[in-house]
Amino acid sequence: MGRTRAAIASALMLPLAACAVKEPTDALSEGTTAGSSVETEDVDPAAGATAVPAPAPATASRDADLSTAQPAEPDLSLDDLAVDLAEDLSLEEKAGQVIVAAHNGPSPPLSLVVEHHLGGIIVMDPDLSTEQLVALNDAVADAADEAGREWPVSIGVDQEGGLVERAKGDLTRFPTFMSLGAADDPDLTRRAAAGSGAELRGAGFTAVFAPTADVTMGPTDPTIGSRSPGSDPELVAEHATAAGLGYLDAGILPVVKHFPGHGSVPADSHVELPVQDRTLDELEANDLVPFVSAVQAGLPAVMVGHLQLTALNSQLPSSLEPEVVEGMLRDDLGFDGLVVTDALNMAAVADRYGPGQASVEALRAGADVVLMPADPLSARDAIVAAVGDGTLDEDRLDEAVARQIAALLEVADEGSVDALEPGGAADVAREVSAAAVTVVQGPCDGPLVDGGVVPMGDRLAVQRFERAAERAGLPLGAGTTVELLRPGQGPHGAQVSVALETPYLLASTGAATKVALYGDTPGAMDALVAVLTGEAEAPGRLPVEVDGVERQGC
Incomplete structure (x- = not known):
């Protein structure tokens, strides 16, 4: 079964891709100009796109040694402010603050953020127009502000590109994340994420549930597939980290997912609890590599997936397992940022736990944000009750609230790329496909x-x-x-x-x-x-193994 979990802490600090900061270039898409076509089905391709300053790119080398790298030091004054803000909340407000609820439809759920003080929402409706998205997000943010909230409300979205894109309307459509593995240009990956993030920020989002850091194991992977850059752990590490930095450049909170790696299990946690049979040695050499890179680069948030790890002799989903959250992620990898659960309404959890129990157990395991409980108000009430009867320590709840507040405040202030109008990232999206x-x-x-x-x-x-x-x-x-x-x-x-x-x-x-x-x-x-037509070459290379083809690329 490999070594015990406690024994892998020192070995996990592997030499990985560097993501050093360079000077910004002149445009999101080098070599492109304003006026390229907009990446939507409903907009005239000749209508034009806005060229914007690029973020500082990541380096391209996978040979650099980051074994001594440490997570970015937190801004202590901001940390202290977040702690003070959290302590000023009532118990009911704290319990609401750690919940991010699913939302569908154009009507803003103002009571959730004002009366019940939920931390925020994740927009799940792909049919909203750009105007509806902006109106929804602005109404939620304004209501929280008018209610006296002194930090940004979490307004998130699953926006990975390809099959997973919840915000549509006139926003630029990006190809799958695997495109960036095929292109294998981390500078391009960072610029692409910055472009997508800048459009999302322009539409009022403050968080994006991306990038995917799962290493796909191939055609038997039913859940991740093209959502991953590929099957090489170091390739995935490099591009997931570059994408996370790109979102930060855009001033939007990235949530790296799905720790400890969903790409190597042959089941889908949306419909059942997948069993991860890899040993800790095997996880260390494969699935964990991209998360080590993300932590070393200082990315601020990690989503924990719903997997049962046989190596830990646990029957719990990893999102509710202290040995995964506090043990593997915090103690072994040294991550002190924001931990978000995967959606608690997924069958891997919901088939065994009610929304209240799942939320309490996730917080007890070390998570800071409980995402999409099926009934967010009953989850809130359960958290209050758990603190009241001693099942959940209020200090643990305070810590979770402070981490969320600090992350939202810090990311909003650190963007280096201006927000974009819908379609403003079309040039860089087009560049991704041309390179892939x-x-x-x-x-x-x-x-x-x-x-x-x-x-x-x-x-x-x-x-x-x-x-x-x-x-x-x-x-x-x-x-x-x-x-x-x-x-x-x-x-x-x-x-x-x-x-x-x-x-x-x-x-x-x-x-x-x-x-x-x-x-x-x-x-x-x-x-x-x-x-x-022969007007362009095909520069991409397969980032996964495919049978029945002559080569990996030209």
Whole structure:
């Protein structure tokens, strides 16, 4: 079973990717100009995007030794202020402050943040327009301010790019995080996260539940997949850390997830409690590597997932297990920042615990924010009752409240990239896809299609491809057949196979030419058309192993 948990503390400080600060460059997308197309389906691609100052990029080396690096020292005056603010709250207010509730619909839940003093909300409705998002977020923030709250309300969103993007409207669509593993340019990763974060901040968000630091184990990983940069722990460490720093550049709180690593379990915690059978040695060498990097870089918040670790001989979900939160994360990795649970309404927890019990147990285990309990008010009442009967120490609750307040105050004051209007990050999103597109079979030079093209596959993807072809002047309706593949759709026997998300589907096609695109955004389709016509090279390389292809990339 490997060494005990207590014995891995010193060994976890591994040599990892450095993320040293450099001077800012002139634009989010180097080599691009204002006026490039906006990454939405409803906005004219010629309408323009705003060039903005770039954040300081991360270094590109994975050979640097950070074994002596320490987490950034906290601002003691800010810490003291947060402690004072927390101590001034009533018990009921403290219990509310550690809860972030799920919210759907355009109507702002003002009573939750004013009357019940919840720490904030996570916006879950992908159908809200930009105007509705801004109005919702502004109303919540204004209500908290008018009620006398002296720190930002937590208004968060799952916005990873690709399949996981809750804030839509006119905001820039980014491809999957795996795109950045395929591009393998940490400076670009940091600029992309800064661009996305700057748009989110412009829309009123204060927190983003990203980046994903899980190392995917391949096609048997049902939950993470293209949400991860790849299957190499050091690659994932480098890009997850760079993304977290990019969000900080934008003045938005990043929450690195899902400790201790969800990419190596063959079950989905949304529907059941996954069992992690890896030994502590195996976790140390793989899943924990990106989180070590994040802690060493001083990233302020970590989400703990719902996994059962057999190496600890525990039956508890990791989000409720003190040996994971206080032991592995705080004691072993030295993390003293904000710990957030994964959503407590997920089946991995909710099938065994009510919202109140789960919230109390998460706080007892060392978490500071309980995310999305199914009934946030009953969770609040349970926390109050637990302090009252001694089940939960009030000092532990005070510590959790102070950590959340400090994190929100500090991040809001440290952004170096201005907030952006919707679509303002289009250039850098387009740059990501252009750097990621990967030809794993077929010619590396010149056109990959003969004359026109006949696209087939997913209807929405075909429509986006057709728009990109029209923008590039590529004839449609005759010529080379091109299939756009999603899981469960195809193959269709085309001459060119394109995997839109994870590249594993390329293993099952008989096409002469195979391309991994890692997204279906307008920018991704533009990058694909440019490669198909020979107007651009395909610089990406597979960040995961795929059977049945000739090479990792050109």
